[in-house]
Amino acid sequence: MKTIAIIPARSGSKGLKNKNIIDVCGRPLIDYTIKAALRSACFDTVMVSTDSEEYAHISQACGADVPFLRSEFTASDIAGTWDVVREVLINYQNMGQTFAYVAVLQPTSPLRSAADIKGAYNMLRKEGVSNVVSVTNTAHPVQWCFTLDHTLSLKNYADSPYVAMRRQELEPFYQENGAIYIVNAEKIMDKNYNIYKDQCYAFIMPRERSIDIDEEIDLIVLKAMIQSSRSCEEE
Structure with a gap:
């Protein structure tokens, strides 16, 4: 079954300016997610959906495909993530490519590992599983x-x-961490489809890999965690 990983990265930000490409220890933030997706070896295609030529060039340099930019609608504030997914799938279908499953990997979850992605993906092999969503304990x-x-x-x-x-x-108690969503590509084309009501199961991730970059404090914590990890590897 063919699978695609979509990394949604709209330009700008109401919090951190251009946070998706902000420098994090020598790498653009989005690179962490692109590399994790590629290393997982779960996907036939790893692509970035963006409205920005700059984001597109950076993403391509990091190894992702960016065959098209977003439409005016999906580049707007009113479009949701699943609107973006549907547009991507339609565009690929018009290029002659279809997929059985689609993964959404937010670039603001940079510590989600290739092993996490592979673990969530492998859950689809279990009987009765249609969709997988990553969570972490509160x-x-x-x-x-x-x-x-x-x-x-x-x-x-x-x-x-x-x-x-x-x-x-x-x-x-658990909460979504926004790091991994893997859903049935055909079913998600229905705007009324609720992924949580159709054999949806949780993939549990530890809190230390569930950090979500939204504010300056999140970025400070992320950099400290990465630098600490590098120091430990050098010892």
């Missing part, structure tokens, strides 16, 4: 969360049955 137990009213009283927290429980006694 950093803070949700049972310890609470609401505040205008008085800022902690009464809601004090009345919680979980307040005196140890972390080890609490049931773990």
Whole structure:
């Protein structure tokens, strides 16, 4: 079965300027995702969907295909990720290429490894699995969360049955980390298709590889983690 990895990378950013190509320890951010996708050896095609000629040139230099730029619609704020995916699949179909599965790999998840991608991809081989989404455990137990009213009283927290429980006694909760989505290419063409309701299963990733780059603090943490890893390798 033919598979394609789509790395969505619209230019600009409301937070970090041009974060998808920002320098991270000598490499553009998007390069980490491109290299992980290529090293996984799971895909017939690894492509970047962008609206920017600059992004396209950088992505191609990193090893990804960029056979076309986004349309005006998918380059806009109103388009969602799955709109981008559908456009990519249609364009490839017009070029005579079809795929059984499509993976979406956000460039803002740079520490997701080739092994993570391969692990998620291998889940598709299991009977009854149509879609795979990467998740990670929450950093803070949700049972310890609470609401505040205008008085800022902690009464809601004090009345919680979980307040005196140890972390080890609490049931773990998980959240999407945005690193890996692998879905049925034919089914995702239906705009009403809900990937989570059709035999969708979680691929669990550790928090240290689930960092999502959105703000300056995320970038600082990422650089520190990469530099620390390099130092450990040199020792």
